[in-house]
Amino acid sequence: MHTPIDSSSGVNDAPDSDVIHEDRLWHDNGWTCRVIKNEDDEGWAVAMTKDGEAEPALVGPWTMGRDKKNPKPLDVSAFNTLVKTASEVLRRHEQQLHAQLHKQVWIDTANDRISVTLDIVPDEDDPHAVLAAENAAGDSLAKVRVAPTFKLSVRSASDWIESGYAKPR
Structure with missing residues (x-):
């Protein structure tokens, strides 16, 4: 189901063939969010993948819905929070990689x-x-x-x- 949302949400509201807003799958603003069955237990997980990347930047637990069987549907607030968190994870990873590859000392x-x-x-x-x-x-x-x-x-x-x-x- 493609559902454009209003601009006050912070998510692109222009119709775009790449935008997907479904209960378990969102693709917007360069990110794909998937709610997936957690293979290790009976719960659910969410995976955030940046466009062009093969592996998710963030994987974490996801909330159960009211029926205690199915996952809570994705919404704009959750998606925006997950984008922010996944972006911070990538930024920290880039900073760590830079620190490993770049060293500096000062000599007087x-x-x-x-x-x-x-x-x-x-x-x-x-x-x-x-x-x-x-x-x-x-x-x-x-x-x-x-x-x-x-x-x-x-x-x-x-x-x-x-x-x-x-x-x-």
Whole structure:
């Protein structure tokens, strides 16, 4: 059943062939929400999948309806809350991945404060990392390709600076 809803709800109210608003399936604003039977017990679960993604960003328990057998139907409020929660999960995942792939240390030298960064490129065919240095003004001092296993620390960054930015072994 396709049910456009009013714009005060926060969900797109324009007729759109991609918009679906059914009791157990909603597709709107780039997200698909499915209420599914929980295989582990007698309850229900909800899965939120962002358009273009193969796996759900969020899976969680879903409320039983009044008959205590069937799930509560999806509605605009529940859908909007689930979109917000799933978006936050994706944002935290992206932040965690960025933190794993990007490291930075600051080194104070006699003349300047130098930022040394390590950016890991997790390419399947050619994994590597880029070690880079900038001065406090943001001017690039050096950039070199290193192994993705290179360990950036204050010590390794200091050694690199002291070597005149020679490629680390």
